[in-house]
Amino acid sequence: xxxxxxxxxxxxxxxLDIPSKNPNTSEADVAAGRKLFNGRCAGCHGPAGEGGKGAxxxxxxxxxxxxxxxxxxxxxxxxxxxxxxxxxxxxxEIWQVAAFVRTLGRVQSAAVTGNAANGASLFKGKGGCIxxxxxxxxxGRSGPALSGVGARRGAQHLRAKLLxxxxxxxxxxxxxxxxxxxxxxxRGQQLNEDTFSVQLRDGADRFHxxxxxxxxxxxxxxxxxxxxxxxxxxxxxxxxxxxYMASLRGDx
Amino acid sequence: MRLLLFCALTLGAQVxxxxxxxxxxxxxxxxxxxxxxxGHRYSPLNQINTSNVSKLKPAWVYQTNSLQKFETTxxxxxxxxxxxxxxxxxxxxDTKTGRTLWRYRRPMPDDIKVCCGQVNRGVAILGDLxxxxxxxxxxxALDAKTGAVRWDxxxxxxxxxxxxxxxxxxxxxxxxxxxxxxxxxxRGFLDAxxxxxxxxxxxFYTVPGPGEKGNETWxxxxxxxxxxxxxxxxxxxxxxxxxYWGTGNPGPxxxxxxRKGDNLYxxxxxxxxxxxxxxxWYFQFTPHDVHDWDxxxxxxxxxxxxxxxKRKLLLxxxxxxxxxxxxxxxxxFLLGKPYAxxxxxxxxxxxxxxxxxxxxxxxxxxxxxxxxxxxxxxxYSPSYSPQNQLLYIAVREAGHIYYxxxxxxxxxxxxxxxxxRSIPGEPEWGAIRAYNPTTGEAKWEFKMSSLPFSGxxxxxxxxxxxxxxxxxxxxLQGDTGRxxxxxxxxGNARGNAMSYMSGDKQHVAVTIGNSLYAFVVE
Numbered sequence: 040x041x042x043x044x045x046x047x048x049x050x051x052x053x054x055l056d057i058p059s060k061n062p063n064t065s066e067a068d069v070a071a072g073r074k075l076f077n078g079r080c081a082g083c084h085g086p087a088g089e090g091g092k093g094a095x096x097x098x099x100x101x102x103x104x105x106x107x108x109x110x111x112x113x114x115x116x117x118x119x120x121x122x123x124x125x126x127x128x129x130x131x132e133i134w135q136v137a138a139f140v141r142t143l144g145r146v147q148s149a150a151v152t153g154n155a156a157n158g159a160s161l162f163k164g165k166g167g168c169i170x171x172x173x174x175x176x177x178x179g180r181s182g183p184a185l186s187g188v189g190a191r192r193g194a195q196h197l198r199a200k201l202l203x204x205x206x207x208x209x210x211x212x213x214x215x216x217x218x219x220x221x222x223x224x225x226r227g228q229q230l231n232e233d234t235f236s237v238q239l240r241d242g243a244d245r246f247h248x249x250x251x252x253x254x255x256x257x258x259x260x261x262x263x264x265x266x267x268x269x270x271x272x273x274x275x276x277x278x279x280x281x282x283y284m285a286s287l288r289g290d291x
Numbered sequence: 292m293r294l295l296l297f298c299a300l301t302l303g304a305q306v307x308x309x310x311x312x313x314x315x316x317x318x319x320x321x322x323x324x325x326x327x328x329x330g331h332r333y334s335p336l337n338q339i340n341t342s343n344v345s346k347l348k349p350a351w352v353y354q355t356n357s358l359q360k361f362e363t364t365x366x367x368x369x370x371x372x373x374x375x376x377x378x379x380x381x382x383x384x385d386t387k388t389g390r391t392l393w394r395y396r397r398p399m400p401d402d403i404k405v406c407c408g409q410v411n412r413g414v415a416i417l418g419d420l421x422x423x424x425x426x427x428x429x430x431x432a433l434d435a436k437t438g439a440v441r442w443d444x445x446x447x448x449x450x451x452x453x454x455x456x457x458x459x460x461x462x463x464x465x466x467x468x469x470x471x472x473x474x475x476x477x478r479g480f481l482d483a484x485x486x487x488x489x490x491x492x493x494x495f496y497t498v499p500g501p502g503e504k505g506n507e508t509w510x511x512x513x514x515x516x517x518x519x520x521x522x523x524x525x526x527x528x529x530x531x532x533x534x535y536w537g538t539g540n541p542g543p544x545x546x547x548x549x550r551k552g553d554n555l556y557x558x559x560x561x562x563x564x565x566x567x568x569x570x571x572w573y574f575q576f577t578p579h580d581v582h583d584w585d586x587x588x589x590x591x592x593x594x595x596x597x598x599x600x601k602r603k604l605l606l607x608x609x610x611x612x613x614x615x616x617x618x619x620x621x622x623x624f625l626l627g628k629p630y631a632x633x634x635x636x637x638x639x640x641x642x643x644x645x646x647x648x649x650x651x652x653x654x655x656x657x658x659x660x661x662x663x664x665x666x667x668x669x670x671y672s673p674s675y676s677p678q679n680q681l682l683y684i685a686v687r688e689a690g691h692i693y694y695x696x697x698x699x700x701x702x703x704x705x706x707x708x709x710x711x712r713s714i715p716g717e718p719e720w721g722a723i724r725a726y727n728p729t730t731g732e733a734k735w736e737f738k739m740s741s742l743p744f745s746g747x748x749x750x751x752x753x754x755x756x757x758x759x760x761x762x763x764x765x766x767l768q769g770d771t772g773r774x775x776x777x778x779x780x781x782g783n784a785r786g787n788a789m790s791y792m793s794g795d796k797q798h799v800a801v802t803i804g805n806s807l808y809a810f811v812v813e
Contacts, residue, residue: 056402071697075696079694124713126712127707127710128707128710131704233763234738234741234763234765
């Protein structure tokens with residue numbers, strides 16, 4: 040009967056008795072947790088938790104999961120509005136995975152080479168990233184804010200994003216072009232849609248909302264406007280920008 | 292109008308079995324979960340129709356005090372509406388103003404076990420009592436005039452993982468009620484209670500015990516935790532005197548290795564004698580289910596010509612993505628065909644048994660299968676319009692990646708043996724479709740951009756009402772599927788609509804988000 044759980048779990052925090060300390064931390068639990076992790080989590084977090092599409096878990100302090108109970112909740116309910124999904128393992132399995140995740144924090148993750156300070160100036164200067172991304176108070180809005188990107192993505196994934204941005208566009212990212220009944224053309228990033236309407240933000244940051252019956256043509260592409268930096272930035276400049284982004288762990 | 296007036300005057304407050312049998316004679320009321328015993332969810336009212344539905348407006352909105360899913364179908368009796376609210380509360384509302392007449396608030400222990408939210412789908416009414424099943428597995432009779440508890444029966448110990456979310460079904464002198472808890476390794480059953488006293492009249496175990504027929508379809512002692520819950524209201528036919536009730540998936544959900552065999556009577560349609568609780572026939576849709584495809588949809592009963600002969604039929608849009616037509620006297624399989632994308636079966640054989648495709652069972656790495664865990668339909672009511680002779684279904688088009696996991700049983704804890712997640716890059720969408728009930732052919736489709744989590748209502752105004760996960764309620768023309776009206780209600784809609792008269796005005800009521808809306812044409 041679990042059909043709606045995937046969504047329900049995002050929506051509700053049922054008052055369950057979640058113990059404050061992980062009750063399943065034996066060696067056998069960690070081994071079972073590793074197996075589950077390989078099947079369910081490694082695709083995003085990497086087999087050693089080094090991070091990828093998902094956050095680097097091989098760190099001593101998980102921003103969203105400092106206490107055991109918080110870790111349990113993140114694994115069980117996911118992180119709403121991100122790619123971190125809810126999971127439907129039973130309580131026992133969740134604790135086993137949590138036990139394994141905690142062991143990851145004790146291994147050294149591969150150090151990020153590159154000069155973050157130089158990366159910061161490339162970000163604003165030669166790279167032109169700031170035109171599309173905000174960090175803190177500064178920047179453009181066509182791409183997502185990168186203030187906390189180092190906490191939510193692994194370094195390898197960040198590097199891959201620079202070299203081949205179209206390889207990892209989020210599931211729900213859509214650039215749309217709409218022709219309206221009165222002959223106007225609107226292009227922009229889709230913010231929302233449903234059976235009856237579409238909402239978007241155009242290149243000049245204006246919001247638009249249209250009923251479907253007022254739309255005569257709509258094309259919708261999961262295609263990123265972000266350019267590839269392969270060849271545009273040197274190898275070592277890429278390293279620097281990656282180091283800078285990996286250092287952005289704030290404001291979550 | 293004359294007919295309505297006549298009914299209102301001659302029928303008192305007492306709801307008799309005769310009144311429930313002839314529910315269509317008093318369309319100003321809505322007396323059972325599905326509007327009639329046949330599971331039609333059809334209102335014979337036509338004051339709201341294709342010519343004026345575009346002017347539909349909220350008459351009132353009732354906000355519940357809970358952030359849990361709001362799934363109730365209101366019961367309406369002579370100007371009073373009875374609803375349930377999370378966790379297991381009952382409220383009587385004035386249908387004209389939406390103001391509260393009385394409230395029953397049930398204290399709930401902290402350690403109730405629910406897989407999927409603290410929900411309740413509605414009350415039943417009989418005599419001068421209103422009946423509610425609770426999450427701590429009690430069946431309670433309340434005074435329809437005051438909300439006072441008249442009797443309170445403990446159905447079973449909730450601590451072992453049992454709960455009640457279903458709207459009970461009142462018939463003759465009994466209250467039939469099912470159980471939830473399929474994710475907790477329970478042993479399912481269907482019960483009937485004496486409506487006046489609350490004493491149990493019969494219990495039918497949906498998982499047969501040792502020595503009983505069907506027990507051999509469970510390896511070892513797996514029957515003890517076989518689940519086959521009964522969490523969606525069934526139908527009743529006074530001619531056969533049979534109660535038709537669907538059963539849920541076998542437990543654990545995704546690990547079938549620990550329960551080899553067909554696992555009767557999980558994922559079945561059961562036909563049970565209303566007086567004795569004895570099984571007359573059963574039909575199993577998904578033998579040895581490993582995808583959590585409960586057959587807990589609402590059965591729809593119609594009498595119609597089937598391949599040249601007039602027959603008593605049972606229509607069933609199953610969660611496993613096949614549409615079934617059964618003979619409801621004998622249980623004979625008559626027709627079965629896919630009504631949404633499915634990849635798990637080549638088809639059904641002459642007896643309706645699925646011919647499974649290879650490699651569709653959950654694995655540790657994950658197996659992609661259509662439909663999704665939620666299925667092509669779920670507890671979301673279909674609707675049958677005798678006016679258009681069409682069956683309307685809110686269809687869900689999606690698949691999932693199914694995982695196999697270890698299954699270790701501990702009483703009171705979830706017993707799943709795996710999990711699932713969505714398929715990256717695969718769109719999930721929905722549609723309201725109108726089907727020829729005897730052939731299963733679709734006549735029209737209204738596409739929706741996401742999966743619906745609610746069913747449909749049809750009315751004699753040639754209308755079909757549905758809702759979306761984004762919070763809209765909308766009306767389609769019944770014979771064509773054309774969109775005629777919509778309204779944004781502000782939250783994921785999780786209930787099935789119904790209709791009634793308050794004074795001389797037809798209302799359409801439905802839950803959206805945490806509110807119950809009643810719409811009228813001003």
